[in-house]
Amino acid sequence: MNHTYHKAEKLKSKKLIEALFSEGKSVSAYPLRMVYIKTHFEDDIPCKVGVSVSKKRFKKAVDRNHIKRLLREAYRLNKWDIFNNIDEQYAFMILYIGKDKLTFHEINDLSKKLFSKFLKHIHKD
């Protein structure tokens, strides 16, 4: 049960991302929003994840990079909450739709909330 987030766990395929945004479903816990889709990967990884911050809301590259790092950190520490409760493979993307910067602790709590919401949604289906 290691808290890693290396290259293979990142969502990189352009086709898959386009499919995600056109066909995927979403859950949100403001200022976080998550878009997800059920899919199948070649390698044995439960989820592939990407993060995104709008350039319109944060003009400076420093701010965008910092928020993305915090989002990745939060995912890394909480991902086993998801892994232990799903049977199929998923691709999803976490978006930051707020306008103000938050601290790590706030983002961490919000991520936990977001993931539990996500699990509720997929178990309903």
Add this chain to the structure above:
RNA sequence: CAAGUAAAUCGCCUUAUCGCUCAGUUUUCUGGGAGGAAAGUCCGAACACCGUAGUGCAAACAUAGUGGUUAAUAGCCACCGGCCGAGAGGUUAGGAAAAGUGCAACAGAAAGAAUGUACAGGUCAUGCUGUAGUGAAAUCAGGUAAACUCUAUGUGGUGCAAUGCCAUGUAUACCAUCGUUUGAGGGCGGCACGUUCAAUGUUGGAGGGUAGGCAGCUAAAGUUUAUUGGUAACAAUAGAUUCAGAUAAAUGAUAAGGCACUUUCAUAAGAUUUCUUAUGAUAUGUGACAGAAUUCGGCUUAUAGAUUUGCUUGAAAC
């Protein structure tokens, strides 16, 4: 000591835990991992491609005191001149108005064409001379070239999403139209010459595919120390050194301690209410600007706080 001015430097640190990325080793370890501006993309190059871009004309753009420096520049250095400042110093697109064309609102008699108001002087007589008045500018070879222009010099274009290779796919296809070996039409992004392609033709319509990987990609006009030459920019020689390479895009998060600044309080000293300095405590306080993307050299812009040095002015003491 106060105020100012010029230049240079640093721009949070340490430890622990959990991670990211590259390289090596090979199966879990070792080592490297943002900046002075990495930014803006404003100049100059390297490098790559465009059928090697030839000659003449025209156009467009850029530069503009003199000398030096550099791979190169519109950068930098020194000096001369102009403007600002009491000074140290700052700033300066600073060729030509006797080649030509244009422009000058309002005011004013009059704005480049000649005339003319008031007063005074002068003359045989007359703007002939001076002063006043308007204006940024009023007769002076006038002003204005960041107005056109002229002079001198320079410039082919596009940019690493350049470009090459591999994989996948494939269309020199289809429909309509135009034209022809008596040279249509196209390339050399304006024209002419010249040259070259020319049924695998031109123009239009409708439509399909890729958007993955590798190279380019980091050892270079590199960084740094010393000496020598030069007022300086800079150059030469010798030694040392290897220092990011991602691609939905690494360099972070958490905890503790320290450092700097700020707030408030206390004590002491100096002096006038109040202020200054020093020491200690205090707070969930603050720690700027900002994130490599082909690579260098400059310029410009942003920047909390701290440090050092030269010079100027003023005051006091010796």
Add this chain to the structure above:
RNA sequence: GGCGUCUUGGCCGAGUGGCUAGGCAGUGGUCUGCAAAACCAUCUACAGCGGUUCGAAUCCGCUAGACGCCU
């Protein structure tokens, strides 16, 4: 990453270096029994900072913002 274009009142939109047009909207009035229309008046601008010039929305730099292109 690279290359380019634009910015004039609340909105649209003209403007050869000489007090920044015009329309719509807003506000106040005239008219009306009340409103609409019409008429009159009024308010609000050259993205910001420097430079050239007697004088800059206009010419020249720098900065900010908005938008487009590349495969």
